[in-house]
Amino acid sequence: MDKLAEIMAHKREEIEHRIRPVRDSELNRLSQNQTGKSFAEALRARRGLAVIAEIKRRSPSAGQIAELPDATEQARKYQNAEVDCLSVLTDEKYFGGSLRDLWNVTDFLSDHRRDIPCLRKDFFVHPIQIVEAAEAGARCILIIVRALEDDEIDRLYDAAQAAGLDALFEVHTERELDRALEFGPRIVGVNNRDLSRFVTDLAISELIIPQMPDDVIPVSESGIFTPEDAARAHACGAQAILVGEALMREEDPTDLVKAFHQA
């Protein structure tokens, strides 16, 4: 079994005991709590290349990246570095994150009156995870096209919209882009990393981003370490980059974020 299939199988099992029917009325109520910028608005507000900074302790491909007992410490660094959005990994088993991290981070941001929208980065399969995301203060969820059936994507995207959340559609091939576009996404990320084999190649963004229609916000994800990498992503049309490991490894990410913004 490839790694993504293994993670998805685990995720389906992990959430099984939390699954219950989720009504539109519940999602609509959640949408009323939201304040501040949406995820898409924050990306569009940046002139030049927007930066989505990820809080990630470890991953199946990189192994251990950072100890980080408290996710808000990293959120503070990212906030000071003036990133445009945050991505908080909430998967425990493979990435060492938790839903608690997301709650802590969004509490921290609102305590400091910082309007930085957060993505709940996890393997979404059921609308209950969208309820959890919205309750924890996320403004965006992730839809990994390769990992889901069409009817699951439909159900997740409908639920996200009912809850007032954006969805980042993640693709890795041209075929997956075509599939994603059927759903009318507003934000599409090209994962430069093949989640089945963990090979990373920026040429994947260079192939796929130019094929996106003008009304989507193109994001280049994974394997971006240097300002030159960011410039490559920007040059092929990315409006935003999603960066985890490179920023997690900086004692102070300010200079690197600045260089990414100017790439």
Ligand SMILES: O=P(O)(O)OC[C@@H](O)[C@@H](O)c1c[nH]c2ccccc12
């Ligand atoms: O640490 P990197 O190489 O900068 O990558 C960040 C992000 O793109 C990556 O963590 C990621 C992209 N898609 C995912 C889906 C699930 C978990 C993680 C991911």
